[in-house]
Amino acid sequence: MSELDRQVIGARADELLPGLAAQGVEVVAMTFVDNSGVVRTKAVPLRRLAAAAASGIGASNSFDFFGFDDSICTGKYSSGPVGDLRLHLDLERLTVLAAQPGWAWAPADRRDQDGAVHPMDQRSLAKEAVRQLAERGLTAKLAFEVEWVVTAENAPDELAGRGPAYGYARLSRHSDYLRAIVSALDNQGVAVEQIHPEYAAGQFELSVGAEDPVGAADTSVLVRETIRVVSGMHGLRASFTPQFSVGGVGNGGHVHLSVWDGERNLFGGGDGQFGMTATAETFSAGILDRLPALLAVGAPSVVSYLRLEPHRWAGAFAVWGLENREAAVRLIAGTSPNLEVKCFDHTANPYLVVAALLFAGMAGETALPDPIDVDPGSLSDDERHGLGIRRLPATLADAVSAFEADIVLHDCFGAPLATTLMDVRKAEIQRFAGSTPDQITAAYRWAH
Ligand code: GLU
Ligand code: MG
Numbered sequence: 001m002s003e004l005d006r007q008v009i010g011a012r013a014d015e016l017l018p019g020l021a022a023q024g025v026e027v028v029a030m031t032f033v034d035n036s037g038v039v040r041t042k043a044v045p046l047r048r049l050a051a052a053a054a055s056g057i058g059a060s061n062s063f064d065f066f067g068f069d070d071s072i073c074t075g076k077y078s079s080g081p082v083g084d085l086r087l088h089l090d091l092e093r094l095t096v097l098a099a100q101p102g103w104a105w106a107p108a109d110r111r112d113q114d115g116a117v118h119p120m121d122q123r124s125l126a127k128e129a130v131r132q133l134a135e136r137g138l139t140a141k142l143a144f145e146v147e148w149v150v151t152a153e154n155a156p157d158e159l160a161g162r163g164p165a166y167g168y169a170r171l172s173r174h175s176d177y178l179r180a181i182v183s184a185l186d187n188q189g190v191a192v193e194q195i196h197p198e199y200a201a202g203q204f205e206l207s208v209g210a211e212d213p214v215g216a217a218d219t220s221v222l223v224r225e226t227i228r229v230v231s232g233m234h235g236l237r238a239s240f241t242p243q244f245s246v247g248g249v250g251n252g253g254h255v256h257l258s259v260w261d262g263e264r265n266l267f268g269g270g271d272g273q274f275g276m277t278a279t280a281e282t283f284s285a286g287i288l289d290r291l292p293a294l295l296a297v298g299a300p301s302v303v304s305y306l307r308l309e310p311h312r313w314a315g316a317f318a319v320w321g322l323e324n325r326e327a328a329v330r331l332i333a334g335t336s337p338n339l340e341v342k343c344f345d346h347t348a349n350p351y352l353v354v355a356a357l358l359f360a361g362m363a364g365e366t367a368l369p370d371p372i373d374v375d376p377g378s379l380s381d382d383e384r385h386g387l388g389i390r391r392l393p394a395t396l397a398d399a400v401s402a403f404e405a406d407i408v409l410h411d412c413f414g415a416p417l418a419t420t421l422m423d424v425r426k427a428e429i430q431r432f433a434g435s436t437p438d439q440i441t442a443a444y445r446w447a448h
Helices: 003-022 047-055 062-064 121-135 168-171 175-187 213-233 278-289 291-298 351-361 381-387 398-405 407-413 415-431 438-442
Strands: 027-034 039-045 057-060 084-089 104-110 139-146 145-153 155-159 192-197 203-208 236-239 256-260 317-322 329-330 338-341
Touching: 003 047, 027 047, 027 084, 027 121, 027 175, 027 213, 039 047, 039 057, 039 203, 039 213, 039 351, 047 084, 057 062, 062 084, 062 415, 084 351, 104 121, 104 213, 121 139, 121 213, 121 351, 139 213, 139 351, 145 213, 168 175, 168 192, 175 203, 175 213, 203 213, 213 236, 213 351, 256 278, 278 317, 278 329, 278 338, 278 351, 291 351, 291 415, 329 381, 338 438, 351 407, 398 407, 398 415
Parallel strands: 027 104, 317 329
Antiparallel strands: 027 039, 057 084, 084 104, 139 256, 145 155, 145 203, 145 236, 192 203, 256 338, 329 338
């Protein structure tokens, strides 16, 4: 970042100050997401906005080695407590928070003290993937769907809101709460598309409109943190964990994705399968091929694999299909055709998910296999074998091995981040050696 860049950013911050002050903003929080998917933060008083955007705020390098439980692992690239980075808040995404009076929020990029992008910065990696896609003359639109469960604040072990799955009774029981979420997000410029009670007691789902990939990852952070705050205001506690309790219903973090050439969505209007263009097919094949490795990014926790089981609409098999909710990759046709990657969850860092999906799609070179239009889990082993259906990794350790064997993803992520990411995963696997599923679900319940 040059001196001129800093001056331009500083001037832009100064321009924004009066408007923010008029809206009552006193403090600005900036967030980044660590390799364990935890949203970490620092905040500054409003008068420090220009400094936070142009010169950044100090943050330890050790955040790259943080576990979901705040343990800090050692890895090949760790420098322990030594060294410092700068969090640069992104003024373009600065948002006045509707449910936290006096506060605004912005995502941050991490740079070194000279202003160069930190090689392990996840948001910058997502930007790099978008840049590489643009080099091919393409753009992508993404949206993260969020599923979550709530408990009463004073009874955190019990899911709140009994009643039938997708039942109106569950919506009406929580109508103030759900309205407050939609209203807060609307005031924050987030395009809510849908909200509804999900399958399980206490479970809800919210979807938003597709946007540019980095913007979609930013929105995913903002949506979940807004839901968390509004839940607290309604005497509820929100959990985005993939598996709240053993045997219960899981929370997915499905990603919707389409690739565009200018104004043209390449997932429709083509002469390939179900109207896909050749580019969309190859892109999808790239994602499908690499799903085992991608799971180390998109389903990155030990608890992720308690959710990722057959017959739970989580997508436990490496197949794709038109509107097949048991396929890890579901093609959605219709007016806004897109690919839904179902096997991911919200313990993932959304910026790494964006980067990984785009890199995998761009690396696609094979043709898409035949679509699957049955529940792969209901077939016999022989039938699955005959159709070439693979089960996705059933443990985080298997996903880590797949990622480590994937030279393309390793190169795209760069050795420091690819290695550190897996160091964090391995420390997490070790932490749970010998743990029961009950202990695992309990440990993650309130981390994300
Ligand atoms: N709750 C399911 C999951 O764990 C998804 C249900 C749905 O298809 O919306 O991914
Ligand atoms: Mg759902």
